[in-house]
Amino acid sequence: MSEGRLRKLIMGDAQADRVVPPSGFTAQLTLFVSGAMAFLAVFALALSLASGRLATRWADELARAATLRINAPAEQRVAQTEAALTILRQTPGVASARAFTTEEQIELLAPWFGSALPIDSLPVPQLIEVIEGDPGYDGTGLRLRLQAELPGAVLDDHTRWRAPLVDAARALRRLGAVSILLIAGATAAMITLAANAALAANAQVIEVLRLVGALDSYIAHAFVRRFTLRALGGAAVGVVLGMFGVWLMPAASNEGGFLTGLGFQGWAWGLPLLIPPLGALVAFAATTRAAKKRLGDLT
Amino acid sequence: MIELENVGYNYGGGELLSDVSVKLAPGSFHFLTGPSGAGKTTLLKLCYGALTPTSGRVRAFNMDVQGLDRDQMAHLRRRVGVVHQDCRFLDHLPVIENIALPLIVSGKDLSQEEANLRELLNWVGLSQRADALPPELSGGERQRAALARSVILSPDVIIADEPTGNVDWEMSQRLLQLLVELNRMGKTILVATHDMALIRAAKKQVQARVLRISAKQLIQAGADL
Ligand SMILES: Nc1ncnc2c1ncn2[C@@H]1O[C@H](COP(=O)(O)OP(=O)(O)OP(=O)(O)O)[C@@H](O)[C@H]1O
Ligand SMILES: [Mg+2]
Numbered sequence: 001m002s003e004g005r006l007r008k009l010i011m012g013d014a015q016a017d018r019v020v021p022p023s024g025f026t027a028q029l030t031l032f033v034s035g036a037m038a039f040l041a042v043f044a045l046a047l048s049l050a051s052g053r054l055a056t057r058w059a060d061e062l063a064r065a066a067t068l069r070i071n072a073p074a075e076q077r078v079a080q081t082e083a084a085l086t087i088l089r090q091t092p093g094v095a096s097a098r099a100f101t102t103e104e105q106i107e108l109l110a111p112w113f114g115s116a117l118p119i120d121s122l123p124v125p126q127l128i129e130v131i132e133g134d135p136g137y138d139g140t141g142l143r144l145r146l147q148a149e150l151p152g153a154v155l156d157d158h159t160r161w162r163a164p165l166v167d168a169a170r171a172l173r174r175l176g177a178v179s180i181l182l183i184a185g186a187t188a189a190m191i192t193l194a195a196n197a198a199l200a201a202n203a204q205v206i207e208v209l210r211l212v213g214a215l216d217s218y219i220a221h222a223f224v225r226r227f228t229l230r231a232l233g234g235a236a237v238g239v240v241l242g243m244f245g246v247w248l249m250p251a252a253s254n255e256g257g258f259l260t261g262l263g264f265q266g267w268a269w270g271l272p273l274l275i276p277p278l279g280a281l282v283a284f285a286a287t288t289r290a291a292k293k294r295l296g297d298l299t
Numbered sequence: 300m301i302e303l304e305n306v307g308y309n310y311g312g313g314e315l316l317s318d319v320s321v322k323l324a325p326g327s328f329h330f331l332t333g334p335s336g337a338g339k340t341t342l343l344k345l346c347y348g349a350l351t352p353t354s355g356r357v358r359a360f361n362m363d364v365q366g367l368d369r370d371q372m373a374h375l376r377r378r379v380g381v382v383h384q385d386c387r388f389l390d391h392l393p394v395i396e397n398i399a400l401p402l403i404v405s406g407k408d409l410s411q412e413e414a415n416l417r418e419l420l421n422w423v424g425l426s427q428r429a430d431a432l433p434p435e436l437s438g439g440e441r442q443r444a445a446l447a448r449s450v451i452l453s454p455d456v457i458i459a460d461e462p463t464g465n466v467d468w469e470m471s472q473r474l475l476q477l478l479v480e481l482n483r484m485g486k487t488i489l490v491a492t493h494d495m496a497l498i499r500a501a502k503k504q505v506q507a508r509v510l511r512i513s514a515k516q517l518i519q520a521g522a523d524l
Pocket of ligand 2: 341
């Protein structure tokens, strides 16, 4: 579409607009449909983004999830740590294992005991970071083996239970994306129906316009412009209401978990603003197609 | 301007017109007559491309009408002013906008045509009714508005289907006067009518030829009618 045509579509031509009689009912239907669909699209988008964020965060925690704690008398600590590392390296599904250095351990404990901790003189367990590979290791098997060989070692992989939740969050994100596509499709379908109804109701007008020498593109334009602007307006209202609804949701918190995280963060607040132009684009395409088809059927 | 060569037409229920040949020369004035249902409107529609002949060829401005696509057809309509038997207005627009409709749809700047439009309204005597809606007009007013609309783009050819169909004698004289004036300005005119008195009146003012549809054929009626 040339720039001139685009400008004409948006600015409109007051005269051209008048040649098609105002149609109250289909106009309101289009407004309502695009508003409702935009509202739904905002929530689908919020859901999709929130579950995406959740999946990433959980997956992240999973990746650096497990720690192995070795509780042993000071003189056996080094030997047991070595033994544990050997076992871990032999375990399939463990990508890497690394003992924390003393400095790292002090750092980890600092929030509780202050940094001036004489860690060597305390019975602080040695920590080993276990990075899981893909596919992961067999937690039960590893535990049994550790129990048999190093009774003082405790495998702490409490975040592993979240693995199926990560999958669920990812599936939820996909569902959100599919919903947005379905909403776009349903909008296109409904606007096509409304445009066809308007074209049929104005068959006489179209005939007269053809008789006085109007090009198909001129006639189509009169309808397309209307429906595009209505879809734009309706979607704008729907998005504003939808964003307000999302904004009213409580802010993300750890206790609330998933539900309170349902919202937009930072730049993502800009995403719903794309919905009205996209809705207008959908309406433009749907009406153009409907008008082309119907005008082509005429003689 | 417009030329029919061995044209035949048939709506599906048997041949209505067959082997019709006629040539409308520039600046000529033709009447088309014949009994109701003989096919006058059909023949006019063939002339301005609203129907395509089932046999033969129609040429307008040296173009084969059958070969035109929809956009070319729209451009042809702008060069041929048509007064339809049933006028065909947009009922939601006032008379003045209906008359200006060909200007509007061809993207002309209305503000520049304002004076022309006023003059035309005056010429057809509708200045007072400019803002009325078409359904509020009398039969004669509608016919005059239709005539005004047909000439707004100053086409070379004007085709009028029963332009005096439902008006009294005085009004039909006025409409004829308008057509005669257009012809004197060099326009090619084709008028379908079954009003013999109108044809006689016209013949006093212009050199008009009379075509008659009879038994599916088009024949040149004699000077005597
Ligand atoms: N769209 C159509 N489909 C089928 N038949 C039609 C159609 N239009 C017209 N006819 C028939 O074709 C014949 C000629 O119609 P047409 O309108 O050309 O007559 P006419 O000479 O203009 O008559 P009138 O003087 O009453 O206006 C009529 O018998 C009419 O019923
Ligand atoms: Mg007729």
